[in-house]
Amino acid sequence: MARILLIISGGIAAYKALDVARQLKRDGVEVVPVMTHAAHHFITPLSVEVLCGQAVHTELFQPGGESDIGHISLARSADAIVVCPATANLMARMAHGMADDLATTLLLATDAPILLAPAMNPHMWENPATQANVALLQQRGAKIIGPAHGDVACGETGRGRLADPEVILTAIRDIISHKQADLKGRRILVTAGPTVEPIDPVRFISNRSSGLQGYAIAEALAARGAEVHLISGPVSLPTPPHVTRINVQTAQEMYEACLAHLPVDAAICVAAVSDWRADTIQAHKIKKKGDEAAPTLSLVENPDILATLSHAEQRPTLVVGFAAETTHLQDYAQQKRQKKGCDWLLANDVSKHQFGGAENQVLFLTGSGVEPWPEMSKQDLAQHLADKIASFFHKEAP
Numbered sequence: 001m002a003r004i005l006l007i008i009s010g011g012i013a014a015y016k017a018l019d020v021a022r023q024l025k026r027d028g029v030e031v032v033p034v035m036t037h038a039a040h041h042f043i044t045p046l047s048v049e050v051l052c053g054q055a056v057h058t059e060l061f062q063p064g065g066e067s068d069i070g071h072i073s074l075a076r077s078a079d080a081i082v083v084c085p086a087t088a089n090l091m092a093r094m095a096h097g098m099a100d101d102l103a104t105t106l107l108l109a110t111d112a113p114i115l116l117a118p119a120m121n122p123h124m125w126e127n128p129a130t131q132a133n134v135a136l137l138q139q140r141g142a143k144i145i146g147p148a149h150g151d152v153a154c155g156e157t158g159r160g161r162l163a164d165p166e167v168i169l170t171a172i173r174d175i176i177s178h179k180q181a182d183l184k185g186r187r188i189l190v191t192a193g194p195t196v197e198p199i200d201p202v203r204f205i206s207n208r209s210s211g212l213q214g215y216a217i218a219e220a221l222a223a224r225g226a227e228v229h230l231i232s233g234p235v236s237l238p239t240p241p242h243v244t245r246i247n248v249q250t251a252q253e254m255y256e257a258c259l260a261h262l263p264v265d266a267a268i269c270v271a272a273v274s275d276w277r278a279d280t281i282q283a284h285k286i287k288k289k290g291d292e293a294a295p296t297l298s299l300v301e302n303p304d305i306l307a308t309l310s311h312a313e314q315r316p317t318l319v320v321g322f323a324a325e326t327t328h329l330q331d332y333a334q335q336k337r338q339k340k341g342c343d344w345l346l347a348n349d350v351s352k353h354q355f356g357g358a359e360n361q362v363l364f365l366t367g368s369g370v371e372p373w374p375e376m377s378k379q380d381l382a383q384h385l386a387d388k389i390a391s392f393f394h395k396e397a398p
Protein backbone atom coordinates (compact mmCIF):
# COMPACT_ATOMS: atom_id res chain seq x y z
CA MET A 1 0.00 0.00 0.00
CA ALA A 2 1.34 3.41 -0.94
CA ARG A 3 1.95 5.88 1.89
CA ILE A 4 1.74 9.66 1.48
CA LEU A 5 2.73 12.11 4.16
CA LEU A 6 0.36 15.04 3.78
CA ILE A 7 1.62 18.29 5.32
CA ILE A 8 -1.06 20.94 5.70
CA SER A 9 0.27 24.42 6.34
CA GLY A 10 -1.69 27.46 7.45
CA GLY A 11 -3.55 29.06 4.59
CA ILE A 12 -7.17 29.62 3.71
CA ALA A 13 -6.89 26.81 1.12
CA ALA A 14 -6.17 24.28 3.91
CA TYR A 15 -9.72 22.97 3.68
CA LYS A 16 -9.03 21.77 0.13
CA ALA A 17 -6.42 19.39 1.54
CA LEU A 18 -9.33 17.46 3.02
CA ASP A 19 -10.54 16.68 -0.49
CA VAL A 20 -7.11 15.50 -1.51
CA ALA A 21 -6.87 13.28 1.59
CA ARG A 22 -10.32 11.79 0.98
CA GLN A 23 -9.54 10.93 -2.65
CA LEU A 24 -6.18 9.40 -1.76
CA LYS A 25 -7.88 7.21 0.84
CA ARG A 26 -10.34 6.13 -1.85
CA ASP A 27 -7.40 5.15 -4.04
CA GLY A 28 -6.29 2.87 -1.21
CA VAL A 29 -3.38 5.11 -0.21
CA GLU A 30 -2.35 5.45 3.44
CA VAL A 31 -2.39 9.16 4.27
CA VAL A 32 -0.29 10.24 7.24
CA PRO A 33 -1.40 13.77 8.20
CA VAL A 34 0.82 16.50 9.57
CA MET A 35 -0.48 19.99 10.37
CA THR A 36 1.56 23.07 11.17
CA HIS A 37 0.41 25.11 14.16
CA ALA A 38 -0.91 27.80 11.80
CA ALA A 39 -3.04 25.23 9.93
CA HIS A 40 -5.04 24.71 13.16
CA HIS A 41 -6.50 28.20 12.65
CA PHE A 42 -8.10 27.14 9.37
CA ILE A 43 -9.26 23.52 9.81
CA THR A 44 -9.62 21.23 12.79
CA PRO A 45 -7.30 18.29 13.38
CA LEU A 46 -10.44 16.23 14.01
CA SER A 47 -11.68 16.63 10.41
CA VAL A 48 -8.25 15.70 9.11
CA GLU A 49 -8.04 12.72 11.46
CA VAL A 50 -11.46 11.40 10.39
CA LEU A 51 -10.69 11.70 6.67
CA CYS A 52 -7.21 10.21 6.95
CA GLY A 53 -8.24 7.50 9.40
CA GLN A 54 -5.30 8.28 11.69
CA ALA A 55 -4.13 10.85 14.22
CA VAL A 56 -2.66 14.15 13.10
CA HIS A 57 0.98 14.89 13.92
CA THR A 58 1.91 18.45 14.80
CA GLU A 59 4.51 18.46 17.56
CA LEU A 60 8.15 17.77 17.05
CA PHE A 61 8.66 16.78 20.64
CA GLN A 62 5.62 15.13 22.09
CA PRO A 63 5.85 14.11 25.77
CA GLY A 64 4.81 10.48 26.01
CA GLY A 65 4.48 10.29 22.23
CA GLU A 66 6.80 9.19 19.49
CA SER A 67 10.35 10.44 19.67
CA ASP A 68 11.64 12.75 16.97
CA ILE A 69 13.63 9.82 15.61
CA GLY A 70 10.28 8.05 15.04
CA HIS A 71 9.10 11.01 13.04
CA ILE A 72 12.23 10.92 10.94
CA SER A 73 11.67 7.29 10.08
CA LEU A 74 8.11 8.28 9.20
CA ALA A 75 9.45 10.85 6.75
CA ARG A 76 11.70 8.30 5.15
CA SER A 77 9.13 5.53 4.81
CA ALA A 78 6.69 7.67 2.82
CA ASP A 79 6.40 7.20 -0.94
CA ALA A 80 6.07 10.97 -1.23
CA ILE A 81 5.58 14.07 0.90
CA VAL A 82 2.86 16.42 -0.28
CA VAL A 83 2.58 19.95 1.13
CA CYS A 84 -0.93 21.21 0.49
CA PRO A 85 -1.30 24.11 0.76
CA ALA A 86 2.32 25.26 0.82
CA THR A 87 2.52 28.79 2.24
CA ALA A 88 5.22 31.33 1.34
CA ASN A 89 6.51 31.04 4.90
CA LEU A 90 6.83 27.25 4.84
CA MET A 91 8.61 27.29 1.48
CA ALA A 92 10.98 30.02 2.71
CA ARG A 93 11.90 27.98 5.77
CA MET A 94 12.28 24.86 3.64
CA ALA A 95 14.47 26.65 1.10
CA HIS A 96 16.80 27.70 3.92
CA GLY A 97 17.03 24.25 5.45
CA MET A 98 15.26 25.21 8.67
CA ALA A 99 13.89 22.50 10.90
CA ASP A 100 12.10 24.43 13.63
CA ASP A 101 8.85 22.47 13.63
CA LEU A 102 7.68 19.01 12.70
CA ALA A 103 6.74 19.85 9.08
CA THR A 104 10.09 21.42 8.19
CA THR A 105 12.00 18.69 10.07
CA LEU A 106 10.24 15.99 8.05
CA LEU A 107 10.90 17.87 4.82
CA LEU A 108 14.59 18.11 5.68
CA ALA A 109 14.89 14.50 6.81
CA THR A 110 13.14 12.82 3.92
CA ASP A 111 14.57 11.18 0.86
CA ALA A 112 11.10 10.76 -0.67
CA PRO A 113 9.90 12.92 -3.57
CA ILE A 114 8.41 16.24 -2.42
CA LEU A 115 5.39 17.83 -4.03
CA LEU A 116 4.46 21.41 -3.15
CA ALA A 117 1.06 22.93 -3.91
CA PRO A 118 1.52 26.66 -3.13
CA ALA A 119 -1.41 28.93 -2.29
CA MET A 120 -1.12 32.56 -1.27
CA ASN A 121 -1.91 36.15 -2.17
CA PRO A 122 -0.76 36.87 -5.77
CA HIS A 123 1.66 39.61 -4.60
CA MET A 124 3.26 37.22 -2.15
CA TRP A 125 3.64 34.67 -4.95
CA GLU A 126 5.17 37.20 -7.33
CA ASN A 127 7.54 38.60 -4.71
CA PRO A 128 11.14 37.93 -5.81
CA ALA A 129 11.85 36.34 -2.42
CA THR A 130 9.13 33.72 -2.94
CA GLN A 131 10.13 33.22 -6.57
CA ALA A 132 13.76 32.69 -5.56
CA ASN A 133 12.75 30.20 -2.86
CA VAL A 134 10.53 28.28 -5.27
CA ALA A 135 13.28 28.19 -7.91
CA LEU A 136 15.72 26.86 -5.31
CA LEU A 137 13.32 24.16 -4.14
CA GLN A 138 12.61 23.17 -7.74
CA GLN A 139 16.32 22.98 -8.45
CA ARG A 140 16.67 20.60 -5.52
CA GLY A 141 14.00 18.32 -6.96
CA ALA A 142 10.72 19.46 -5.41
CA LYS A 143 7.79 19.37 -7.80
CA ILE A 144 5.65 22.52 -7.76
CA ILE A 145 1.96 22.17 -8.65
CA GLY A 146 0.31 25.52 -9.38
CA PRO A 147 -0.63 27.98 -8.08
CA ALA A 148 -3.55 28.65 -10.42
CA HIS A 149 -4.76 32.00 -11.69
CA GLY A 150 -8.10 33.37 -10.41
CA ASP A 151 -9.80 35.09 -7.50
CA VAL A 152 -8.15 34.61 -4.14
CA ALA A 153 -9.74 34.76 -0.70
CA CYS A 154 -8.58 38.32 0.04
CA GLY A 155 -10.60 39.62 -2.92
CA GLU A 156 -7.74 40.08 -5.36
CA THR A 157 -7.27 38.34 -8.69
CA GLY A 158 -4.03 36.84 -9.90
CA ARG A 159 -1.83 33.78 -9.61
CA GLY A 160 -2.07 32.41 -6.10
CA ARG A 161 -5.02 30.02 -5.89
CA LEU A 162 -4.29 26.47 -4.85
CA ALA A 163 -4.19 24.23 -7.94
CA ASP A 164 -7.35 22.22 -8.52
CA PRO A 165 -7.36 19.20 -6.15
CA GLU A 166 -7.72 16.91 -9.22
CA VAL A 167 -4.49 18.33 -10.65
CA ILE A 168 -2.73 17.78 -7.32
CA LEU A 169 -4.11 14.23 -7.17
CA THR A 170 -2.90 13.42 -10.68
CA ALA A 171 0.60 14.55 -9.74
CA ILE A 172 0.52 12.45 -6.56
CA ARG A 173 -0.81 9.40 -8.43
CA ASP A 174 1.99 9.76 -10.98
CA ILE A 175 4.59 9.74 -8.22
CA ILE A 176 3.00 6.70 -6.58
CA SER A 177 2.79 4.74 -9.80
CA HIS A 178 6.41 5.42 -10.68
CA LYS A 179 7.44 4.40 -7.21
CA GLN A 180 5.23 1.35 -7.11
CA ALA A 181 5.73 -0.18 -10.51
CA ASP A 182 5.73 -3.70 -9.05
CA LEU A 183 3.72 -5.04 -11.99
CA LYS A 184 5.97 -3.46 -14.59
CA GLY A 185 6.62 -5.85 -17.47
CA ARG A 186 3.41 -7.84 -16.79
CA ARG A 187 0.85 -7.99 -19.57
CA ILE A 188 -2.66 -8.28 -18.14
CA LEU A 189 -6.03 -8.74 -19.80
CA VAL A 190 -9.14 -7.42 -18.05
CA THR A 191 -12.70 -7.95 -19.30
CA ALA A 192 -15.36 -5.54 -18.05
CA GLY A 193 -18.91 -4.35 -18.52
CA PRO A 194 -21.88 -6.15 -20.02
CA THR A 195 -22.14 -7.69 -23.47
CA VAL A 196 -24.98 -6.76 -25.80
CA GLU A 197 -26.55 -9.49 -27.94
CA PRO A 198 -28.69 -8.20 -30.78
CA ILE A 199 -32.09 -9.71 -31.56
CA ASP A 200 -32.97 -7.43 -34.47
CA PRO A 201 -31.69 -3.99 -35.54
CA VAL A 202 -33.33 -2.28 -32.53
CA ARG A 203 -33.54 -4.89 -29.75
CA PHE A 204 -30.93 -6.68 -27.70
CA ILE A 205 -30.29 -8.89 -24.65
CA SER A 206 -27.97 -7.42 -22.02
CA ASN A 207 -27.61 -6.89 -18.26
CA ARG A 208 -27.12 -4.12 -15.72
CA SER A 209 -23.32 -4.33 -15.40
CA SER A 210 -21.88 -0.81 -15.06
CA GLY A 211 -18.27 -1.82 -15.68
CA LEU A 212 -17.18 0.04 -12.51
CA GLN A 213 -15.43 -2.91 -10.88
CA GLY A 214 -13.56 -4.02 -14.00
CA TYR A 215 -12.48 -0.45 -14.79
CA ALA A 216 -11.27 0.08 -11.23
CA ILE A 217 -9.20 -3.11 -11.48
CA ALA A 218 -7.74 -2.10 -14.87
CA GLU A 219 -6.83 1.29 -13.38
CA ALA A 220 -5.22 -0.18 -10.25
CA LEU A 221 -3.13 -2.64 -12.28
CA ALA A 222 -1.99 0.02 -14.76
CA ALA A 223 -1.08 2.34 -11.88
CA ARG A 224 1.38 -0.36 -10.76
CA GLY A 225 3.07 -0.51 -14.11
CA ALA A 226 1.23 -3.42 -15.78
CA GLU A 227 0.49 -3.27 -19.50
CA VAL A 228 -3.29 -3.51 -19.28
CA HIS A 229 -5.60 -4.44 -22.15
CA LEU A 230 -9.19 -3.76 -21.18
CA ILE A 231 -11.71 -5.60 -23.33
CA SER A 232 -14.87 -3.71 -22.60
CA GLY A 233 -18.54 -4.08 -23.37
CA PRO A 234 -20.52 -0.85 -23.82
CA VAL A 235 -20.30 1.30 -20.66
CA SER A 236 -20.31 5.02 -20.02
CA LEU A 237 -16.96 5.24 -18.24
CA PRO A 238 -13.77 7.02 -19.27
CA THR A 239 -10.76 4.85 -20.15
CA PRO A 240 -8.46 4.75 -17.10
CA PRO A 241 -4.98 6.31 -17.53
CA HIS A 242 -2.35 4.16 -19.27
CA VAL A 243 -4.89 1.45 -20.18
CA THR A 244 -5.44 0.18 -23.74
CA ARG A 245 -9.16 -0.26 -24.26
CA ILE A 246 -10.74 -2.47 -26.89
CA ASN A 247 -14.47 -1.92 -27.31
CA VAL A 248 -16.69 -4.88 -28.11
CA GLN A 249 -20.43 -5.45 -28.17
CA THR A 250 -21.13 -9.17 -28.12
CA ALA A 251 -19.76 -12.11 -26.13
CA GLN A 252 -18.39 -13.57 -29.35
CA GLU A 253 -16.45 -10.35 -30.05
CA MET A 254 -15.17 -10.28 -26.46
CA TYR A 255 -14.10 -13.91 -26.78
CA GLU A 256 -12.23 -13.27 -30.02
CA ALA A 257 -10.58 -10.10 -28.68
CA CYS A 258 -9.37 -12.00 -25.59
CA LEU A 259 -7.88 -14.85 -27.61
CA ALA A 260 -6.23 -12.36 -29.97
CA HIS A 261 -4.45 -10.82 -26.97
CA LEU A 262 -2.77 -14.03 -25.77
CA PRO A 263 -0.20 -14.60 -24.45
CA VAL A 264 -0.71 -12.57 -21.27
CA ASP A 265 0.62 -13.06 -17.74
CA ALA A 266 -2.81 -12.72 -16.16
CA ALA A 267 -6.44 -12.54 -17.22
CA ILE A 268 -9.02 -10.97 -14.93
CA CYS A 269 -12.52 -11.74 -16.18
CA VAL A 270 -14.83 -9.20 -14.60
CA ALA A 271 -17.26 -8.77 -17.50
CA ALA A 272 -20.86 -9.85 -17.06
CA VAL A 273 -20.91 -11.85 -20.26
CA SER A 274 -24.34 -12.70 -21.57
CA ASP A 275 -24.71 -16.46 -21.29
CA TRP A 276 -26.94 -16.67 -24.36
CA ARG A 277 -27.54 -14.91 -27.65
CA ALA A 278 -30.33 -15.10 -30.21
CA ASP A 279 -29.57 -17.94 -32.60
CA THR A 280 -30.46 -15.76 -35.58
CA ILE A 281 -30.32 -11.98 -35.67
CA GLN A 282 -33.28 -10.72 -37.69
CA ALA A 283 -32.21 -8.38 -40.48
CA HIS A 284 -35.35 -6.26 -39.98
CA LYS A 285 -37.27 -5.17 -36.92
CA ILE A 286 -39.61 -7.94 -35.78
CA LYS A 287 -43.12 -6.60 -36.35
CA LYS A 288 -46.25 -7.21 -34.30
CA LYS A 289 -48.65 -9.04 -36.55
CA GLY A 290 -52.30 -8.59 -35.66
CA ASP A 291 -53.45 -11.30 -33.29
CA GLU A 292 -50.69 -13.83 -34.01
CA ALA A 293 -48.95 -15.28 -30.97
CA ALA A 294 -45.88 -13.43 -29.64
CA PRO A 295 -42.68 -14.56 -31.34
CA THR A 296 -40.47 -17.02 -29.48
CA LEU A 297 -36.85 -16.22 -29.05
CA SER A 298 -34.53 -19.12 -29.67
CA LEU A 299 -31.24 -18.80 -27.78
CA VAL A 300 -27.84 -20.42 -28.13
CA GLU A 301 -25.09 -20.45 -25.56
CA ASN A 302 -22.19 -18.02 -25.83
CA PRO A 303 -18.60 -19.21 -25.45
CA ASP A 304 -17.34 -19.12 -21.86
CA ILE A 305 -14.34 -16.80 -21.99
CA LEU A 306 -13.11 -17.52 -18.46
CA ALA A 307 -13.24 -21.30 -18.96
CA THR A 308 -11.60 -21.02 -22.38
CA LEU A 309 -8.72 -18.91 -21.05
CA SER A 310 -8.29 -21.29 -18.10
CA HIS A 311 -7.84 -24.22 -20.47
CA ALA A 312 -6.08 -22.44 -23.32
CA GLU A 313 -2.84 -23.80 -24.71
CA GLN A 314 -1.32 -20.37 -24.02
CA ARG A 315 -2.95 -20.26 -20.56
CA PRO A 316 -2.17 -17.09 -18.62
CA THR A 317 -0.10 -17.86 -15.50
CA LEU A 318 -2.91 -16.43 -13.40
CA VAL A 319 -6.60 -16.58 -14.33
CA VAL A 320 -9.12 -14.78 -12.11
CA GLY A 321 -12.91 -14.87 -12.37
CA PHE A 322 -15.83 -13.21 -10.66
CA ALA A 323 -19.08 -14.87 -9.68
CA ALA A 324 -22.34 -13.23 -8.85
CA GLU A 325 -24.63 -15.46 -6.81
CA THR A 326 -27.84 -14.94 -4.92
CA THR A 327 -27.77 -18.05 -2.67
CA HIS A 328 -25.27 -20.60 -1.31
CA LEU A 329 -22.47 -18.16 -2.12
CA GLN A 330 -19.51 -20.17 -0.93
CA ASP A 331 -20.62 -23.59 -2.22
CA TYR A 332 -21.59 -22.35 -5.65
CA ALA A 333 -18.46 -20.24 -5.93
CA GLN A 334 -16.21 -23.14 -4.98
CA GLN A 335 -17.89 -25.35 -7.58
CA LYS A 336 -17.61 -22.58 -10.15
CA ARG A 337 -13.90 -22.09 -9.55
CA GLN A 338 -13.30 -25.76 -10.21
CA LYS A 339 -15.65 -26.01 -13.15
CA LYS A 340 -14.15 -22.98 -14.88
CA GLY A 341 -10.58 -23.98 -14.04
CA CYS A 342 -9.52 -20.52 -12.90
CA ASP A 343 -6.98 -19.92 -10.13
CA TRP A 344 -8.91 -17.37 -8.09
CA LEU A 345 -12.56 -16.49 -7.93
CA LEU A 346 -14.13 -13.46 -6.27
CA ALA A 347 -17.70 -14.24 -5.37
CA ASN A 348 -20.28 -11.67 -4.40
CA ASP A 349 -23.82 -11.91 -3.22
CA VAL A 350 -25.76 -9.81 -5.71
CA SER A 351 -28.91 -10.02 -3.62
CA LYS A 352 -27.09 -7.60 -1.25
CA HIS A 353 -24.80 -5.64 -3.59
CA GLN A 354 -26.53 -4.86 -6.81
CA PHE A 355 -24.91 -4.28 -10.16
CA GLY A 356 -24.00 -0.65 -10.60
CA GLY A 357 -23.41 0.13 -6.90
CA ALA A 358 -20.24 1.78 -5.60
CA GLU A 359 -19.53 -0.81 -2.88
CA ASN A 360 -18.71 -4.48 -3.09
CA GLN A 361 -18.24 -7.37 -0.69
CA VAL A 362 -16.69 -10.62 -1.83
CA LEU A 363 -15.37 -13.98 -0.80
CA PHE A 364 -11.92 -14.51 -2.23
CA LEU A 365 -11.48 -18.16 -3.19
CA THR A 366 -8.23 -19.82 -4.18
CA GLY A 367 -7.10 -23.45 -4.42
CA SER A 368 -6.04 -23.26 -0.80
CA GLY A 369 -8.96 -21.60 0.93
CA VAL A 370 -11.51 -18.85 1.30
CA GLU A 371 -10.98 -15.32 2.61
CA PRO A 372 -14.02 -13.19 3.37
CA TRP A 373 -13.14 -9.60 2.45
CA PRO A 374 -15.00 -6.84 4.30
CA GLU A 375 -17.39 -4.53 2.51
CA MET A 376 -15.41 -1.86 0.67
CA SER A 377 -15.57 0.48 -2.29
CA LYS A 378 -14.92 -0.98 -5.73
CA GLN A 379 -11.71 1.09 -5.86
CA ASP A 380 -10.49 -0.40 -2.58
CA LEU A 381 -11.36 -3.89 -3.77
CA ALA A 382 -9.36 -3.22 -6.94
CA GLN A 383 -6.35 -2.15 -4.84
CA HIS A 384 -6.68 -5.25 -2.67
CA LEU A 385 -6.78 -7.51 -5.71
CA ALA A 386 -3.84 -5.66 -7.31
CA ASP A 387 -1.85 -6.28 -4.07
CA LYS A 388 -2.65 -10.01 -4.32
CA ILE A 389 -1.68 -10.13 -7.99
CA ALA A 390 1.58 -8.26 -7.34
CA SER A 391 2.56 -10.59 -4.51
CA PHE A 392 1.61 -13.63 -6.62
CA PHE A 393 4.03 -12.53 -9.35
CA HIS A 394 6.63 -11.52 -6.80
CA LYS A 395 6.65 -15.11 -5.44
CA GLU A 396 6.61 -16.47 -9.01
CA ALA A 397 9.71 -14.53 -10.03
CA PRO A 398 12.87 -16.64 -10.13
Ligand code: C5P
Pocket residue numbers: 191251269270271272273274275302303304305306307320321322323324
Ligand atom coordinates in the same frame (compact mmCIF):
# COMPACT_ATOMS: atom_id res chain seq x y z
O1 C5P B 1 -20.82 -18.61 -15.11
P1 C5P B 1 -20.85 -17.23 -14.60
O2 C5P B 1 -21.33 -16.24 -15.64
O3 C5P B 1 -21.52 -17.04 -13.28
O4 C5P B 1 -19.32 -16.91 -14.32
C1 C5P B 1 -18.86 -15.66 -14.02
C2 C5P B 1 -17.43 -15.51 -14.44
O5 C5P B 1 -17.20 -16.06 -15.71
C3 C5P B 1 -17.03 -14.06 -14.59
O6 C5P B 1 -15.64 -13.95 -14.29
C4 C5P B 1 -17.28 -13.77 -16.06
O7 C5P B 1 -16.49 -12.70 -16.53
C5 C5P B 1 -16.89 -15.09 -16.68
N1 C5P B 1 -17.64 -15.45 -17.90
C6 C5P B 1 -16.98 -15.45 -19.12
N2 C5P B 1 -17.65 -15.84 -20.25
C7 C5P B 1 -18.95 -16.20 -20.17
C8 C5P B 1 -19.63 -16.20 -18.94
C9 C5P B 1 -18.95 -15.81 -17.82
O8 C5P B 1 -15.81 -15.11 -19.17
N3 C5P B 1 -19.57 -16.56 -21.27
